[in-house]
Amino acid sequence: MTKHNKVLFLNDLISKVGSLRKEGKIVVQSHGIFDLIHPGIIKHLNEAKEQGDILIVTVIKDKDVRRGPGRPIFPENFRVENVSSLEQVDYVCLVDDEIPFSCVKSIKPDVFAKGQAYKERDIKIHDKIFEEEKEFYFGKSKIYETGGFSFSSSQIINNFLDIYPNETKNFLKKFSDKYGFDEIVEKLNSLKKLKVIIIGDGIIDEYHYCEPMGKSAKSPIIVNKYLNHEVFAGGAFIIANHIAGLCDKVQLVSLLGKEESREDFIVNNLKPNIGTKFFYRDDGPTVCKKRYINLNQKVFEINYLNNVYINGSCELDVINYLKSTISEYDLVLISDFGHGFITNNIINAIKDFSKIFAVNTQTNAANAGFNMITKYNNPNFVCLDEIEVRLGTQDRFGDIEDIAKKLSNMLNADGLIVTLGKKGSIGVNSANEINRTPVFSTKVIDTVGAGDAFFAFAAPCFAHGMPLNLVSFIGNAAGALAVQIVGNKKPVEKYELLEFINAMLKHSP
Numbered sequence: 001m002t003k004h005n006k007v008l009f010l011n012d013l014i015s016k017v018g019s020l021r022k023e024g025k026i027v028v029q030s031h032g033i034f035d036l037i038h039p040g041i042i043k044h045l046n047e048a049k050e051q052g053d054i055l056i057v058t059v060i061k062d063k064d065v066r067r068g069p070g071r072p073i074f075p076e077n078f079r080v081e082n083v084s085s086l087e088q089v090d091y092v093c094l095v096d097d098e099i100p101f102s103c104v105k106s107i108k109p110d111v112f113a114k115g116q117a118y119k120e121r122d123i124k125i126h127d128k129i130f131e132e133e134k135e136f137y138f139g140k141s142k143i144y145e146t147g148g149f150s151f152s153s154s155q156i157i158n159n160f161l162d163i164y165p166n167e168t169k170n171f172l173k174k175f176s177d178k179y180g181f182d183e184i185v186e187k188l189n190s191l192k193k194l195k196v197i198i199i200g201d202g203i204i205d206e207y208h209y210c211e212p213m214g215k216s217a218k219s220p221i222i223v224n225k226y227l228n229h230e231v232f233a234g235g236a237f238i239i240a241n242h243i244a245g246l247c248d249k250v251q252l253v254s255l256l257g258k259e260e261s262r263e264d265f266i267v268n269n270l271k272p273n274i275g276t277k278f279f280y281r282d283d284g285p286t287v288c289k290k291r292y293i294n295l296n297q298k299v300f301e302i303n304y305l306n307n308v309y310i311n312g313s314c315e316l317d318v319i320n321y322l323k324s325t326i327s328e329y330d331l332v333l334i335s336d337f338g339h340g341f342i343t344n345n346i347i348n349a350i351k352d353f354s355k356i357f358a359v360n361t362q363t364n365a366a367n368a369g370f371n372m373i374t375k376y377n378n379p380n381f382v383c384l385d386e387i388e389v390r391l392g393t394q395d396r397f398g399d400i401e402d403i404a405k406k407l408s409n410m411l412n413a414d415g416l417i418v419t420l421g422k423k424g425s426i427g428v429n430s431a432n433e434i435n436r437t438p439v440f441s442t443k444v445i446d447t448v449g450a451g452d453a454f455f456a457f458a459a460p461c462f463a464h465g466m467p468l469n470l471v472s473f474i475g476n477a478a479g480a481l482a483v484q485i486v487g488n489k490k491p492v493e494k495y496e497l498l499e500f501i502n503a504m505l506k507h508s509p
């Protein structure tokens with residue numbers, strides 16, 4: 001067989017496997033990144049092949065590789081070519097890995113060959129998948145564990161190849177001396193029991209993709225042709241979705257418009273373990289932000305919203321609700337976009353009745369710097385980006401570490417993290433000590449929602465008593481995963497975070 005026709009599209013592979021099985025052939029599937037072809041991989045593939053007649057290999061696309069900075073080393077076309085050049089491999093296909101192993105379900109091989117890389121990780125990361133939810137992910141395919149020869153690509157890469165920038169390398173070395181992967185998994189798993197209530201502005205994010213056609217005959221503008229559009233539940237909605245992957249009980253309190261409420265869409269886009277309490281304003285719609293994208297470039301944005309504070313009777317309803325429920329929760333998380341929901345009286349009620357509260361005040365075009373963190377006194381945890389911190393202290397050019405300390409003192413916060421976009425983040429703890437975390441991703445698709453993902457993962461970690469350097473590490477890993485997602489298309493999932501952290505912390509035993 002020539003190398004060329006080994007590589008198939010998913011649909012072709014599905015029908016190929018179907019007809020091979022009809023002929024009575026036993027089809028075995030192996031699934032992974034295959035960033036390095038090393039002895040462990042070869043042993044795994046040989047043993048997999050021995051379990052049947054035909055070996056197919058599904059290779060994870062670049063966009064779904066979650067192994068930390070600089071990964072994959074080789075782009076997908078090279079990884080596919082490497083695998084297809086191996087004698088024991090019969091067919092190769094490039095696949096999405098958004099829901100892990102969903103391709104196994106659609107390909108329906110007789111056997112799924114699970115390699116050492118999964119074996120050592122699945123207890124921590126994929127336990128539910130391989131045990132409790134086997135049927136859902138693998139259908140009727142038998143799982144076969146290939147043996148003995150333990151080599152991890154990530155371990156080889158981290159130890160022998162120079163893939164990290166110096167700052168990241170030094171950081172990871174020090175960090176992995178302090179924290180092991182198992183300890184982090186345990187801590188993240190213990191967040192399941194944390195009861196979280198999220199109070200904030202929900203936003204519908206729309207992306208309208210269009211193509212320039214030409215100049216209008218009547219005015220000096222370029223006229224575009226509509227191609228398609230996507231709608232996502234953003235703001236407090238996506239924050240609730242991020243947290244619902246970590247914590248079992250999540251309550252969302254938000255404001256919708258009586259007209260254009262889009263409540264069905266919102267509810268359909270929330271994870272099933274999120275309870276909701278919506279309030280309605282009759283003087284404006286549910287906040288919607290519509291962006292027009294032309295050749296991958298945002299060219300225009302229009303916001304549908306009424307920015308003024310909700311009226312007194314709506315405010316009172318919110319306060320009464322919070323007074324009666326807030327004490328049931330371990331963490332109150334405030335996602336304040338300054339779109340009229342969270343009034344000063346509501347802030348006071350939150351402060352009076354919450355055990356721990358964490359807050360993020362967003363600066364955006366609609367609030368023009370009026371939505372300041374200084375509205376909040378004595379917060380337990382604050383997470384802001386650099387501009388928000390500079391606005392809060394009215395210091396535009398000073399040293400960011402000094403400014404972060406100053407703001408932490410001004411607010412009397414127990415913990416404050418400043419996210420610095422591609423420069424990572426800095427944290428200030430209650431003893432006014434600073435820790436810096438470098439950025440973990442060099443691959444950026446869209447930074448919208450990166451700060452929200454950071455906050456959503458960092459706040460529960462902080463509330464659970466993790467030290468600020470660990471909180472920053474987890475937040476930065478969530479931020480790195482979020483910049484690989486278009487807008488707020490989907491939340492960052494816990495298994496993605498764990499895969500990412502596991503790969504980054506792999507060093508010589």
Ligand SMILES: Nc1ncnc2c1ncn2[C@@H]1O[C@H](COP(=O)(O)OP(=O)(O)O)[C@@H](O)[C@H]1O
Nearest residue numbers: 385419420421422424441447450451476479480
């Ligand atoms: N350009 C980027 N490259 C890599 N990581 C980024 C980038 N922008 C954001 N991040 C990650 O997301 C986190 C939050 O992003 P940031 O831009 O600071 O917040 P916000 O979205 O609120 O403005 C950062 O701390 C970092 O981990």
Ligand SMILES: [Mg+2]
Nearest residue numbers: 362385451452
């Ligand atoms: Mg932000």
